[in-house]
Amino acid sequence: MSTERGTVVVGAGHAGTQVAFSLREAGYRKPVVVIDSEPDLPYQKPPLSKTFLSGDQSISQIVFRPREFYSSQGITLLAGRQADGIDRKSRTVLLAGGTGVPYEHLVLAVGCTPKRPDIEGAGLDGVLTLRSLRDARRLRSSLLTASRVVIVGGGFLGLEIAAAARTLGKHVSVIEVQDRLLERAVSAPVAAHVAGVHADRGVNVRCGVQVGRIVDDGSGRVAAVETTDGSVVPADLVVVGIGVSPNEELATTAGLDVAGGIVVDSELSTKDPCISAVGDCARFPSPDGAGSVRIESVQNALDQARSVAKKIVGRPAPYHAMPWFWSEQFGTKVQMVGLTGGCDNVRLTGSVDEGKFSAFCFRDGLLRGVESVNSPRDHIVARKTMSVTRLLSLDQLDRAGFDLRDLGGIPR
Ligand SMILES: Cc1cc2nc3c(=O)[nH]c(=O)nc-3n(C[C@H](O)[C@H](O)[C@H](O)COP(=O)(O)OP(=O)(O)OC[C@H]3O[C@@H](n4cnc5c(N)ncnc54)[C@H](O)[C@@H]3O)c2cc1C
Incomplete structure (x- = not known):
């Protein structure tokens, strides 16, 4: 060196x-x-x-x-x-x-x-987390033989793993302590749509329940997940996705x-x-x-x-890029721009029934972010517009019929 x-x-x-x-x-x-x-x-x-x-x-x-x-x-x-x-x-x-x-x-x-829950059984064989390639290799090979998979945590990571496992034909349950999925990540309408997609594909989604312990099969391997409301979900693989x-x-x-x-x-x-x-x-x-x-x-x-x-290299500048993120589950694409946590008003455009819509999320009357479901064009327009015009009000958007192209000067 x-x-x-x-x-x-x-x-x-x-x-x-x-x-x-x-x-x-x-x-x-x-x-x-x-x-x-x-x-x-x-x-x-x-x-x-x-x-x-x-x-x-x-x-x-x-x-x-x-x-x-x-x-x-x-x-x-x-x-x-x-x-x-x-x-x-x-x-x-x-x-x-x-x-x-x-x-x-x-x-x-x-x-x-990754965080591990501080509960009995968290260290059993067959209880995994996912962050690195090594974790992914282990999870992928465990999925080959598992038939009942329990995902602890209904955030993006847990839901993506649930979708992959279900697509591989496994019985999949998602256990989420909050009253809805994606509580910290997206608005309620988008979360409800994602929950529906999982339910339609046969994922057993249980919100508002907490995992009390992970049950040992007697040989140090996972046998089930017990929730604090007393129910027992059989499992031969548990994946914990409760944050990092x-x-x-x-x-x-x-x-x-x-x-x-x-x-x-x-x-x-x-x-x-x-x-x-x-x-x-x-x-x-x-x-x-x-x-x-x-x-x-x-x-x-x-x-x-x-x-x-x-x-x-000598060209410092304040960092203020507009955040964006995407996720994909069962072919449903969710794309977000901005920071939508804590928003107090959500307006929808497009068609929720057809699974193609966007949620405009406001806090204190200002647009904080746009979450798009199977609407990549909305996402791109929102990204471009919000990068140049940072503070858009609900009134402005209402007047523009929620068409961001007019507000960001983006050609049609
Ligand atoms: C499974 C998974 C799916 C994801 N999907 C999406 C997605 O769809 N869309 C999206 O936008 N984001 C997604 N993310 C998040 C995204 O991948 C992360 O935000 C991104 O990887 C962060 O990059 P990073 O370089 O900051 O951290 P990392 O990618 O975690 O890299 C940190 C590296 O530091 C190394 N390291 C740590 N400490 C030391 C040390 N002391 N000495 C030497 N090396 C050290 C680690 O080994 C690691 O390789 C996903 C993340 C995961 C885990």
């Missing part, structure tokens, strides 16, 4: 690899080192709960780039190496085993770890600020100007100006990575 200092990135997920790629695209000539504890070539995560899980895509189809690409770009990929600490004084990342990797600028792109916690240890031990994510400013710098944080692990000033947020999406990971690369 070169002794010249350059940029070191910890984490080779969507955010970390994009930092490296964008640096090279911007003409950055100093060394770029990307460190990841996973041994595989860096890969896309969304297929892990969709096409990779259902067996429709292989690993070679989901890696970002072939191995030669990294060497051709002068990007040193240290795969299978865990970063254990940061010595901020000497500006060195400390790898497990004792090696030090010096940096001029360090980017933390360390992602998150940001990986904060490196930042904490290095004395950086953490608060439900590594705290960064609008240029994605931590309190140490030589260290940035991007992607799922970063808590940054909210694009809608209300406090701070941590966003788990590919768009956020990629856009923040591009923004930090620009900063490193």
Whole structure:
């Protein structure tokens, strides 16, 4: 490895690899080192709960780039190496085993770890989570032999896994503690539609119930899930999708600020100007100006990575990209733009009956986001419009007949 200092990135997920790629695209000539504890070539995560899980895509189809690409770009990929600490004084990342990797600028792109429920049986064989390729391989092979699958958590991840498992012919139940699916993610009408899609396909969706314990079959394997209302759902595979916690240890031990994510400013710098944080692990000033947020999406990971690369090559700018996200279950595509949590008014366009509609979500009379079901054109128009015209009122939209093209100056 070169002794010249350059940029070191910890984490080779969507955010970390994009930092490296964008640096090279911007003409950055100093060394770029990307460190990841996973041994595989860096890969896309969304297929892990969709096409990779259902067996429709292989690993070679989901890696970002072939191995030669990294060497051709002068990007040193240290795969299978865990970063254990940061010595901020000497500006060195400390790898497990004792090696030090010096940096001029360090980017933390360390992602998150799935939460496990603190209940009896959570550690039994056959109780899995999904975050990494390793997890996905294990889940995929468990699905080959499982017949009754229980998903704990009715968020996007759990529902995508439910759809993949059901498509493979399994008996699938989803248990969600909130009164409806996707409580933290989308508005009630969109969640109700998604619940209907799952019910139509034979998924047993149970909301408003909590898992009390996971029952042992007597040999250390899962046999059933018992809910706190006393019912027992037989299971030979349980997948827990109850959210994630940001990986904060490196930042904490290095004395950086953490608060439900590594705290960064609008240029994605931590309190140490030589260290940035991007992607799922970063808590940054909210694009809608209300406090701070941590966003788990590919768009956020990629856009923040591009923004930090620009900063490193001397073109800093505040990060304020409009967030967007997508999910796909049973062929139903849900796409969102903006941050719709806490909205107090939802207006629908299109046809809910035909499963093609958009939900315009308002808070305090202002448009905060648009959620589109099988309406990709609505989504694209909303993304373009909301990126240029950030504060649209309900009155403005009413007058425009909820046609965003007029408001964003987008040609018909
Ligand atoms: C199954 C699944 C499906 C998803 N589907 C969608 C979707 O449809 N649409 C969407 O927008 N988003 C989706 N997401 C979310 C999206 O994938 C994440 O937001 C994105 O991967 C975040 O990228 P990241 O680089 O910040 O984190 P990650 O991709 O998690 O990468 C972090 C990396 O850091 C490494 N690391 C952590 N600590 C250390 C350390 N100390 N030393 C070395 N390496 C370390 C980890 O091994 C990991 O590889 C999905 C996520 C999952 C898990």
